[in-house]
Structure formats: C-alpha cells, structure tokens
Amino acid sequence: MALFNPPEHLSCHHYATHANTGWVLVDGSEQQFYRGETEYHLILFCTKGSIRLASEDDLCELHAGQMKFIPRDSSVHAYLSHDGELLSAYFDVIDFICDKISLQQLKELKDTVTYNPNPLEVRGAIPSMLATLKVYLEDKALCAYLHELKVKELFWNLRAYYSREELAAFLSPVLGVSKFHNEVINAFTCNTKVADLAERVYMATSTFYKQFREEFGETPEQWIRTQSNKQILFLIQDYDLTIGEIATRLSFGSLSSFSRYCSKNFGYAPTALRKALQSGVTSEELMQAAHKE
The missing domain is CATH 2.60.120.10 (Jelly Rolls)
Incomplete structure (x- = not known):
C-alpha cells in the first residue's frame, strides 16, 4: 500500500x-x-x-x-x-x-x-x-x-x-564507560602493536599497560589478539570479498603476512579457513582453538 x-x-x-x-x-x-x-x-x-x-x-x-x-x-x-x-x-x-x-x-x-x-x-x-x-x-x-x-x-x-x-x-x-575505554576501542586496528595503540591514545606504553589491565582485565596483547581474530572470522565469511581485499581492509601489510597470521592463530591459511567455515566449523570453535594456542 x-x-x-x-x-x-x-x-x-x-x-x-x-x-x-x-x-x-x-x-x-x-x-x-x-x-x-x-x-x-x-x-x-x-x-x-x-x-x-x-x-x-x-x-x-x-x-x-x-x-x-x-x-x-x-x-x-x-x-x-x-x-x-x-x-x-x-x-x-x-x-x-x-x-x-x-x-x-x-x-x-x-x-x-x-x-x-x-x-x-x-x-x-x-x-x-x-x-x-x-x-x-x-x-x-x-x-x-x-x-x-x-x-x-x-x-x-x-x-x-x-x-x-x-x-x-x-x-x-554506555553506563559508566570510561573515556579511556572508548579511546582504545576507536583507536584499535587489526593486529596492531601495543606501542602503536598506546601512541594513538597519547599515552606512554608503560602507563597504557597499567591502565589497560585495570580497565579491561587482561593484557593488551591478549585483547588485541582476540579482537583481531573476531574481525578476521567475520570478514572471511563475506564471500563478496577476496582474501586480498580482506587482508588490506584489516591493515595487514601483505597477503603473506595475513596468511601467516591465520595459520598461526587458526591452524588454517585464509582460503582453507574460509572453506572450513563453509563446511560447518563454527567461529566459536575456531576462537576457542586460537585461545588455547
């Protein structure tokens, strides 16, 4: 109507x-x-x-x-x-x-x-x-x-x-979230270095480590790895994107560095990771496996 x-x-x-x-x-x-x-x-x-x-x-x-x-x-x-x-x-x-x-x-x-x-x-x-x-x-x-x-x-x-x-x-x-928490979220990019993330929020690395542990309850390295893995698993299931486009979008310097990261964290190269998800392996299973590494 x-x-x-x-x-x-x-x-x-x-x-x-x-x-x-x-x-x-x-x-x-x-x-x-x-x-x-x-x-x-x-x-x-x-x-x-x-x-x-x-x-x-x-x-x-x-x-x-x-x-x-x-x-x-x-x-x-x-x-x-x-x-x-x-x-x-x-x-x-x-x-x-x-x-x-x-x-x-x-x-x-x-x-x-x-x-x-x-x-x-x-x-x-x-x-x-x-x-x-x-x-x-x-x-x-x-x-x-x-x-x-x-x-x-x-x-x-x-x-x-x-x-x-x-x-x-x-x-x-949004209930009581600190300014620091929001700044970290906004500054994050896939597979970034802790020093680079600290620099983006205008903090010395040592100060950043201390405040990050207090705010997030884990080390910056653990958090960066988890968030990077989540982003990869999400975009790898967008079949309109090539593996190269995903690597670029996630700020990897090259396709080979993206492939090494996936092999190390998921046990699959990017193309094989996409096929594993298509065949029924779930994102949750892959995240759990990566967490044990």
Whole structure:
C-alpha cells in the first residue's frame, strides 16, 4: 500500500528535517551486507532470518525475535542471511520518558548486574510495534516526527516489559564507560602493536599497560589478539570479498603476512579457513582453538 497524496507528505517540513532519531529497514534479499560507523546509538532488531553481527570487540549472531544495543561511535558490520531482515532504531539520547526510571538509576545498578553481550529476546508489545513500523518504512513514511514518536514508543515498551536489571545489562556499554575505554576501542586496528595503540591514545606504553589491565582485565596483547581474530572470522565469511581485499581492509601489510597470521592463530591459511567455515566449523570453535594456542 502506498501513502495517500504523497505531495502533501513531502511538502511537510518534517520530511525535510535531518533527524537524529529514527528507523532504518534493511532487507537481506536486496542488501546482504551492511557496514557503517554509528553516529548515534542503535538498537538492532532481527525481524526475519539471521544476522551475523560484529561491533568493535563483540561478535554474535542475531536470530528472528532478538535485539542488540550498539553504542555510538562503534564500527558495525552486519551480514544478513538471504531471508534476513534488519530493523534499526537510531537515537542520540537514551530517553525513558517517565521519571520513574532514569539513566542515572540504571548506572547505579551497573555494578550489581553482569553484562551479557548476547542478544536480548524481544517481548511484550514490541513485535507488533515493529510490524507496524515495517509497513511505514516500506511505504516510505519518512516523517521525522513519526520516527521520533516510534522511538519514544520503543523506550516505553522497554520500561514496561523489561526489569531495570535487564535494562542495565542491555545498556551496560554506555553506563559508566570510561573515556579511556572508548579511546582504545576507536583507536584499535587489526593486529596492531601495543606501542602503536598506546601512541594513538597519547599515552606512554608503560602507563597504557597499567591502565589497560585495570580497565579491561587482561593484557593488551591478549585483547588485541582476540579482537583481531573476531574481525578476521567475520570478514572471511563475506564471500563478496577476496582474501586480498580482506587482508588490506584489516591493515595487514601483505597477503603473506595475513596468511601467516591465520595459520598461526587458526591452524588454517585464509582460503582453507574460509572453506572450513563453509563446511560447518563454527567461529566459536575456531576462537576457542586460537585461545588455547
């Protein structure tokens, strides 16, 4: 169904307004790979099929009926199955509308809940709300005012159908995250040297080591290796990219250095690694194997 009298809608100033709150629909049958730097906070919903998602130091898979929070200034890569569908809410301010719950209250709960990076199940009235949203988006209802109302409705539903503990865990990446933590995430590149990472955040290497252990709970070398392995395993499954393109994108100096890294960490050269994943070896199994090395 199309909008009635489109010229009337398009002449409204809400259609000409750049909105910092809204919704985006991505269909896997038309666009299988989605990449982007997040200017705003996101809540990603898998409404059909499945989505392999990589964001900074997190690698997961969303299935229909699940959602995932992504904080602003993150690098997001999402690979949709052919029947996959991604519905994304973006917003600048986390607004729970009602004074009964505030971001400050959730921050106070942060230390008492365990952050779980796994997707959260969608429940309550949210599925029916998303179904209505899909109709709007498919009909090109791009009114900024409407989009803002639907984001506010989403927050109302989060407050209505999830406990404060669940919300504190879900939004944990932005509850009390330090400036240093964000700087490290933003400065990270695959297989970087610790000294280079320290230099990018304008710290002496010795100071960087100390603060990193306190903030992340592991050595910089361990963390860099884990994040590098996650990025490789994610991109190696994007079959539109050649091995050489992946090596370049991940900042390896040459194809041979990328091949050596994969052989050392996964026990497979890049092409063989891709075939292993196609044959049924999972990313989780490869990450566990690399961790034991």
